[in-house]
Amino acid sequence: MDADRREAVLWRNRALTLFDRVTVPVAVCDVYGSVLLANPAMAAECGTTPGRLRGREVLQLFRPREEAQVERIAEALRLRHRSRYQVSVRWRAPGGGERYGELTADPVSDSVDATPALLVMLRVDGERERCEQAPAVPVTPREARILALLAQGATTARAARETGLTADGVTYHLRRLSARWGAANRTELVARAYALGVLTSGVWPPSAALPESG
Structure with a gap:
């Protein structure tokens, strides 16, 4: 191998070493x-x-x-x-x-x-984050209904009456959803529901995008 070839190989190896170590x-x-x-x-x-x-x-x-x-x-x-x-x-x-x-x-x-x-x-x-793209766990129709009621301004008591749950049952679902989406409060929870397509945008009163059952 002549001197020019050896020099070329040396610089190629140096370039590849630098290529591998670059953090970009x-x-x-x-x-x-x-x-x-x-x-x-x-x-x-x-x-x-x-x-x-x-x-x-x-x-x-x-x-x-x-x-x-x-x-x-x-x-x-x-x-x-x-x-x-x-x-x-x-x-x-x-x-x-x-x-x-x-x-x-x-x-x-x-x-x-x-x-x-x-x-x-x-x-x-x-x-x-993944939670901004889609719920990590599918939202049930009942949870979607609770979110729609919240978007209408319903209290926990009213949401319980209209979904056939107890007030504690509604609170349980809201806590699960808040933990799943990282929502700090109910306002943010409703905003996430619209962003994820759980609630239908552009309609009033607010309604769930999922069919209501169970």
């Missing part, structure tokens, strides 16, 4: 978005190891929030434009919450004429 999630993809190489930080965002990401489609791992962004980037790559491209994405975190952030893709290649690979970096902007 990074991957190298082909021009079609298939992962060729990923660092541990990128793999951690997907709840797996770098080797298992190889061959996966990056835009299936991180779902675009606007499809039009992807179409514009694909067209630019077909025309061999070498700009930096950004895509707003969301994905399911290993813990179950939904994260959102931005993928930045830079075309890289050894020469201008060569088909570029994509150096992809992920910026994590935040996470919505």
Whole structure:
């Protein structure tokens, strides 16, 4: 092996070591978005190891929030434009919450004429907890009815009369729902119910989106 080749191998190994140790999630993809190489930080965002990401489609791992962004980037790559491209994405975190952030893709290649690979970096902007997306445990029709009564301004006593429960029974269901959704009070509990689609929005009086039974 000549000196130039040894030098190239040395710097390649150094680059790969740095690539693995960088705390920013990074991957190298082909021009079609298939992962060729990923660092541990990128793999951690997907709840797996770098080797298992190889061959996966990056835009299936991180779902675009606007499809039009992807179409514009694909067209630019077909025309061999070498700009930096950004895509707003969301994905399911290993813990179950939904994260959102931005993928930045830079075309890289050894020469201008060569088909570029994509150096992809992920910026994590935040996470919505699972309870904000869907109830961790299905809401029963009776619980939905209680929430609808609360949204109407009903007292515990009235909710008990209209659902055939005791006041303690209503309180029990409300405590369960509050613990499930992390709601601090009844106002927040009703707001969560609307956000999760348990209560039908845009109607009065408030009504449950679930069929009433049991």
